[in-house]
Amino acid sequence: MSRDILSMTFEELSAEFSALNIQKFRAKQVYEWLHRHLVSDYDEMSNLPKSLREELSEMFPLYTCKIARKQVSKLDNTVKYLFELHDGDFVESVVMKYKYGYTICVSSQVGCKMGCAFCASTLGGFKRSLLPGEILSQLYIAQKDLGERISHIVLMGMGEPLDNYDNVMRFLTLITDEKGLNISMRNISLSTCGIVPKISEMLDKHLQLTLSISLHAPSDELRSRIMPINKKYSVDELLRICRKYASETSRRISFEYAMLAGVNDSDECAVLLASKLKGMLCHVNLIPVNEVAESPFKPSSHERVERFVEILGKSGINATVRRKLGSDIDASCGQLRQKENSNRKKGVE
Ligand code: SAH
Numbered sequence: 086m087s088r089d090i091l092s093m094t095f096e097e098l099s100a101e102f103s104a105l106n107i108q109k110f111r112a113k114q115v116y117e118w119l120h121r122h123l124v125s126d127y128d129e130m131s132n133l134p135k136s137l138r139e140e141l142s143e144m145f146p147l148y149t150c151k152i153a154r155k156q157v158s159k160l161d162n163t164v165k166y167l168f169e170l171h172d173g174d175f176v177e178s179v180v181m182k183y184k185y186g187y188t189i190c191v192s193s194q195v196g197c198k199m200g201c202a203f204c205a206s207t208l209g210g211f212k213r214s215l216l217p218g219e220i221l222s223q224l225y226i227a228q229k230d231l232g233e234r235i236s237h238i239v240l241m242g243m244g245e246p247l248d249n250y251d252n253v254m255r256f257l258t259l260i261t262d263e264k265g266l267n268i269s270m271r272n273i274s275l276s277t278c279g280i281v282p283k284i285s286e287m288l289d290k291h292l293q294l295t296l297s298i299s300l301h302a303p304s305d306e307l308r309s310r311i312m313p314i315n316k317k318y319s320v321d322e323l324l325r326i327c328r329k330y331a332s333e334t335s336r337r338i339s340f341e342y343a344m345l346a347g348v349n350d351s352d353e354c355a356v357l358l359a360s361k362l363k364g365m366l367c368h369v370n371l372i373p374v375n376e377v378a379e380s381p382f383k384p385s386s387h388e389r390v391e392r393f394v395e396i397l398g399k400s401g402i403n404a405t406v407r408r409k410l411g412s413d414i415d416a417s418c419g420q421l422r423q424k425e426n427s428n429r430k431k432g433v434e
Pocket of ligand 1: 199201203204205240241242243244245246276277278279297298299341343372373374375376377418419420
C-alpha cells in the first residue's frame with residue numbers, strides 16, 4: 086500500500102521522494118502527471134529523464150484500471166465501462182450526461198458484502214475493497230477516454246463505500262485536491278446502505294458532500310427482510326444519525342427508495358415513511374426497481390409510484406422519481422456486478 090503511488094497525497098509522495106533523494110520538484114511533476122494529466126504509465130511523463138521513469142516504475146507500481154469493455158447506450162449515450170484492475174479483478178463504472186455536466190458512478194469494492202436482496206452487486210459475493218487510486222483511476226481513465234471533463238461523482242457503483250471507509254475518505258481527499266482535478270465536494274454523493282458508526286465518523290469531518298441513504302423500507306420488519314444490514318442498525322437508529330447529519334452539516338440527505346411491487350409500495354409504507362422523515366432536511370428518490378435476472382422483484386407500477394409521491398408530498402416530503410439511464414446496457418442502479426469470465430473477450434466495442 087505504501088508504494089501505491091496513485092493513492093498518495095502530494096505530501097506523502099514528496100516525503101517518499103525526499104527519502105530517496107529525488108529532487109523536490111520531481112514530486113510536483115509526477116503528482117501533476119498522475120492527477121492532472123491523468124497518465125497511467127510512467128513513459129508518458131515526458132519531462133522526466135528515462136532513468137528516473139525506470140526507477141520509479143520499479144519502486145512505485147501504478148495500480149490503474151484498464152478498459153476491458155465499453156458499452157454506449159443507444160437510448161441516451163450513457164457509457165458503461167468494465168475496468169480490469171491490476172490483479173485481474175473487474176469493476177464497472179457508468180458515465181451519464183446531465184444538463185449540468187458529466188457524472189460518473191464509481192465502484193468502491195469488487196463485489197459487495199451487504200447482501201441486499203434486490204441488488205446485482207451482491208450476487209457474485211465479495212472479493213476485495215478498492216484502493217483509493219483504483220477509485221480515482223475509474224474517473225481518470227473514463228475522462229481521458231471520453232475527452233470530456235467529468236464534474237460530478239456518485240459513489241453508487243459496486244460495493245459499500247463505508248465498508249471501505251479509509252480508502253474512500255482518501256479518495257475524497259485526492260479528488261478534491263486543488264493540485265489534482267479539484268472536484269468540488271458539493272458535486273460528490275456518497276451512497277450507503279446505512280453503516281451507522283461510519284456515518285457518525287464521517288459526520289465528524291463535516292464534509293460538504295451529499296449523503297445518500299439506501300433506505301428502501303420504513304419499518305424494521307420489512308427492511309430487515311430485504312437489507313441484512315438493518316439487523317445490525319435499525320431504521321430508527323439510522324434515521325437518528327441522518328437527522329443529526331442534516332442538522333449539523335445543513336446538507337440535504339437524499340433517501341433512495343427502490344419501489345418493489347407488492348413489497349414496499351403500499352400506501353401504509355408511504356404514510357409510515359412520511360412520518361419517520363417528518364421535519365428532516367431531506368429528499369426522497371424513488372426508483373422503480375431495476376430488474377435483475379436472478380432476483381424475484383418486479384418494479385412498481387407507474388400509478389403506485391405516483392401515489393407514493395403524492396402521499397409523501399402531502400406530508401411535506403419532497404420526492405422525485407429517478408430517471409432511468411442506460412437501461413439497454415444494464416447500467417441502471419443496482420445492476421453493476423462483478424464480471425469475471427476467463428473467456429472474456431477483450432477489446433472495446
Ligand atoms: N452500497 C451502497 C452503494 C450502492 S449505490 C448503497 O447501498 O447505497 C446503488 C444504489 O442502487 C443503492 O441505493 C441501492 O440500494 C440501489 N439498488 C440496488 N439494486 C437496485 C435495483 N435492482 N434497482 C434499483 N435500485 C437498486
